[in-house]
Amino acid sequence: MAIAFNVDRLASIRTPFYFYDTNILRQTLDAINTETQKHDNYFVHYAVKANTNPKILQVIREAGLGIDCVSGGEIEQVLKAGFPANKIVFAGVGKSDWEIELGLDKGILCFNVESIPELEVINEIAARKGKVATICFRINPNVGAHTHANITTGLAENKFGIDMQDMEHVIRLAQQMQNVQFKGLHFHIGSQILEMDDFIALAHRINDLQDQLEAAGIQLDIINVGGGLGVDYKDPQANPIPNFKDFFAVYQQHLKLRPHQTLHFELGRAIVAQCGALITKVLYVKENAIKKFAIVDAGMTDLIRPALYDAHHRIINLTSTATEEDTYDVVGPICESSDVFDKDIPLPKTHRGDLLAILSAGAYGEIMASGYNCRPLPVGYTSEDLA
Numbered sequence: 001m002a003i004a005f006n007v008d009r010l011a012s013i014r015t016p017f018y019f020y021d022t023n024i025l026r027q028t029l030d031a032i033n034t035e036t037q038k039h040d041n042y043f044v045h046y047a048v049k050a051n052t053n054p055k056i057l058q059v060i061r062e063a064g065l066g067i068d069c070v071s072g073g074e075i076e077q078v079l080k081a082g083f084p085a086n087k088i089v090f091a092g093v094g095k096s097d098w099e100i101e102l103g104l105d106k107g108i109l110c111f112n113v114e115s116i117p118e119l120e121v122i123n124e125i126a127a128r129k130g131k132v133a134t135i136c137f138r139i140n141p142n143v144g145a146h147t148h149a150n151i152t153t154g155l156a157e158n159k160f161g162i163d164m165q166d167m168e169h170v171i172r173l174a175q176q177m178q179n180v181q182f183k184g185l186h187f188h189i190g191s192q193i194l195e196m197d198d199f200i201a202l203a204h205r206i207n208d209l210q211d212q213l214e215a216a217g218i219q220l221d222i223i224n225v226g227g228g229l230g231v232d233y234k235d236p237q238a239n240p241i242p243n244f245k246d247f248f249a250v251y252q253q254h255l256k257l258r259p260h261q262t263l264h265f266e267l268g269r270a271i272v273a274q275c276g277a278l279i280t281k282v283l284y285v286k287e288n289a290i291k292k293f294a295i296v297d298a299g300m301t302d303l304i305r306p307a308l309y310d311a312h313h314r315i316i317n318l319t320s321t322a323t324e325e326d327t328y329d330v331v332g333p334i335c336e337s338s339d340v341f342d343k344d345i346p347l348p349k350t351h352r353g354d355l356l357a358i359l360s361a362g363a364y365g366e367i368m369a370s371g372y373n374c375r376p377l378p379v380g381y382t383s384e385d386l387a
């Protein structure tokens with residue numbers, strides 16, 4: 001079932017805005033739970049940076065998922081949304097002191113630590129509070145992901161994590177500290193990954209690291225493999241639900257999990273991308289010698305992915321009744337040449353006043369909106385709000 005648009009209802013709302021189909025979101029969460037419920041030691045944490053809309057968070061909380069945060073602001077937001085602190089994991093290369101204090105005060109499940117200086121600061125702050133911080137180390141597995149260079153994170157050249165060759169040394173350091181408790185390893189190799197081979201390579205790397213640590217007498221309780229599963233941006237209506245079966249099967253088949261261990265996942269995009277669309281109105285259709293531009297009222301301030309990552313989102317005309325097609329560049333009103341949603345795409349003949357839907361916009365869309373050009377932030381509505 002594809003995202004469903006009640007066009008009459010959508011046409012009554014001031015554009016641009018985000019629209020979320022909660023049926024798609026619920027089906028996505030069901031598909032995840034169907035796979036993970038086959039294992040009593042698999043835990044999925046929603047990577048909340050993808051979308052923090054409170055109504056989206058509510059549906060995800062009801063499905064029983066935990067949370068992956070990358071800032072103190074996110075921790076505050078998800079606690080407010082009713083997620084229990086003991087289901088929160090906290091990653092990030094640059095955690096501020098107040099963010100570490102917040103995590104300790106609230107009793108989050110785990111800090112995913114990315115450097116020795118950070119380890120020392122967490123130990124110091126925890127000591128000052130008379131607490132013990134539960135930690136995993138984020139290891140850079142030097143596994144490449146077949147995705148856009150700006151969203152690959154698991155290569156030695158990336159800023160994330162601790163190098164493999166330093167792993168044993170940092171674990172020994174942590175084991176000597178009074179106010180941290182070392183629990184396991186964390187990985188996250190990138191985003192929008194569709195090649196299962198990339199996840200298989202990660203699983204094999206983790207097997208090697210585990211063997212190496214066990215030979216040194218170090219046991220792990222937690223293995224966290226991060227997120228990164230991609231979605232079908234080309235044909236979201238045909239494939240609204242990502243391939244969770246294959247994704248979880250990779251780890252079941254390739255990762256040698258020890259019986260007492262828990263396996264954690266941090267999925268963001270795969271959970272929320274396909275339930276969301278950015279709805280925008282065509283302001284003008286402008287022609288020059290070589291192009292037709294559909295100038296819309298949404299811009300890169302509402303959805304920055306095309307400008308930032310060269311991302312492609314499927315665009316459909318919700319209201320045109322024309323049977324003939326034409327070729328358009330769909331562009332926003334912002335004073336930047338990169339404010340282009342897509343180039344040379346076929347649309348049914350498009351006119352001023354038509355409503356367009358920019359699909360697969362539920363992840364890294366609304367949350368990345370900015371007020372550049374003094375534009376108001378887009379509002380997010382769910383299908384339930386509009387019922």
Ligand SMILES: *Cc1c(COP(=O)(O)O)cnc(C)c1O
Nearest residue numbers: 047091191227228266267268269
């Ligand atoms: C962004 C992020 C994720 C989620 O990535 P997706 O590609 O959206 O699944 C998971 N873990 C960490 C540490 C992240 O920074």
